[in-house]
Amino acid sequence: MAGVVNIRRDVSDKFYRYKMPKIISKVEGKGNGIKTVVPNMSEVAKALSRPTTYPTKFFGCELGAQVKCDEKTDRYIVNGAHAADKLQSLLDVFIEKFVLCPNCKNPETDLLISKDETITRDCKACGANKAVDMRHKLCTFILKNPPATATNKKSSKKDKKSKKEKDGVPTPPDTASNESADEDDELTRRINAEAALLPSNCYDEDEDDWAQDTSADAVAARMKEMNVGGAVAKLEADGDDDEDERDDPLEIFATFISEHMKATDQEIIDASAGIRDDKVCVVLAQVLFDENVLTAKQIPSRAPLLRRFLKDAKCQKGLLGGIERLVAVSHKELLPKVAIILKALYDEDLVEEEVLLAWGEKASRKYVEKKVSKEIREKCAPFLTWLQEAEEEESDDEEESDEE
Template identity: 50%
Template sequence: MASGGIVNIRRDVEDKFYRYRMPLLTTKIEGKGNGIKTVIPNMADVARALSRPPSYPTKFFGCELGAQTSFDEKNERYIVNGAHDANRLRELLDGFIDKFVLCKSCKNPETELIILKQGRSEDIIRDCKACGERTGVDMRHKLTTFILKNPPVKIKKGKKKTGTGDAAAGVGGGGDSPDGDVSPAENGAESDDELTRKIKAEAKDLNDETTLAKEDWSADTSPEAVKQRIKALEGGLAGVSLAGDDEGSDDDVNSPYSQLGKWVEENRDDHEGDTKTFLVAVFKKAEQLGIEKKHKSVLVLAQALFTENVLKEIPEYAPLFVKTVTSEKHQKALLGGMERLVGLSYPDLLPAVPKILMAFYQVDLLEEEVVTQWGTHVSKKYVDKETSKRVRKASEPFLKWLEEADDDSDE
């Protein structure tokens, strides 16, 4: 993927914890004179995040700009004739997303394009997997002619309800509903003895660094103590009230989960070395929002608290996670947060995945069975499928270390 960062599919949504994300569109100008053209190196990756054929947004650009387009799908090369600014194409991509991806009812990108035939006429419909609504696209747009001539390919996703008699072809939307498990063989899993030996050696160092007591926080969370200890952190955020269901969703920009994540990020660097007081404040904030026991809170905290220095931060923040990770579901959410951290926010951390898992394991935040099951089953629950594969591939040395350690104990 060409470098350019990751952005929300809906770029009008500034929430970092918005689930649906895509690579930032990049461009490259080639040729000169009448032969000048704009190549989009990562169009395939962008389209994959939107779950649309890459030819659709490329052709959309051509329709909007009045320019010829060409695509070489085998080599993932997508071209718009003429010299076009990257920002201009990103704005046009927003238009494509609005017209051909987002549900018109709930504005969720988890849609599937289907073609409905009624007599001699054909309509293109966005079938939303999030809210269930079916909304039509503007059939006056020139792209619709191209889509009808090049219909999307139906992707089988395991057990699903069959259609209701419509003659339809469809392609999955930009959501993260699980689409079945992928075995290690399908992942292209390979053993890595050298990395495994490194993990074993580093495990000894991690033992000393990550041994933390599971503290009783009852004294810290008493009303009087908390009032004094977190006054500077709470500031004007005290007394925030929530409307609606306190369960919420991490997709909703106004959900308690988004509020918690934003609050943590805003206050993360202001505790002046008093980490314990800060962690108490974080827990109290989650309590205030009514989500301190929810597994989605663990997902958000993993994204908001950890940075590229995650290996140093895990021992510091472990007491908070020991307090909040209380079930297998919470452990899976912690792993999901780690997937987003290294797969989307800090891709350079991928080689450190075994060390990160070891650090979590050493402070009893992850159980062997949960990690093993997670490591051998690719899922789209928290990130896209390709990212999920990369993270699990990187985790192989730790999984192998677990397996060998278990064999040793059996002997």
């Protein structure tokens, strides 16, 4: 089984968060028919967030050899006999030219193609958008076989919003700007009006069960047992300096952010080393945001940092779990506005439509008491209904298009 190496092999830090499998090469055939198969090319490409054909074609360009890419059988071949070390060194060059951000040397970039057919690396870390060396032969292949990036998803979402606006359906604003702006927005008014009609007595602070379940000690113990979100819950406890608790990675991470609110995104990323991304998202939602999350535009300002960790649906669910704890434990005054908070996350492309709809289907006691979790979803019902209608209308339009 192949080992793993840092994506930037010039970085010797064993806690460097960006890893990839070592290249494996297998020489087959003899004479003029000799060839090198790279059996783990798809795993390597996945770690680099690039189509598997790109590094394979790059090898061919650099070695002057023909390549064969069979995605159905997951078989990638470079003609000739090539050692794994040689291919690994060539891969370093590919990473430097087509993966790493020229500005911050971070590998979390997307390849984008502009209208003038210039290929750029769009960095999720620092926001830089720098062109690659268009003189390289691989650029021709990339232009003919463009990557599927998040940009395409965003365009699709904007098209959907535009269509709904044309059909007379209210469209959410691009950002959750401030309370007055939200109140002027038709969808927001609808959310607030429908949420106001929902029963709120189940969130009575004087209710014995609720008070008992959400006390600092009870929350800390429950979240510690689940090993999710316990860092922030523990921060709310009164002055417990137990060394074992302080050694918990989540505790250390949450404490670092709380004590260094002006820390740069990179410093926060470095502090999260060794912690699963989904758990980082739970903590960030509770520590980065406060009662001014909407009025101070905290979600748009923190979106670049959050995108670094929101790599899949599991991480997005972790972010939603952190929001649940934010409005149910840390800042209960935000509960009536939780739908607007989710809309802000959606507008910033931090949480996908499918994840939001799946989250809204069933209350869970993973992050808060089930009764409170249910109420949160009820408060979000107008927004979730809007999303569902958008999904259904899009499906109907696709069916009509197919029939035509």
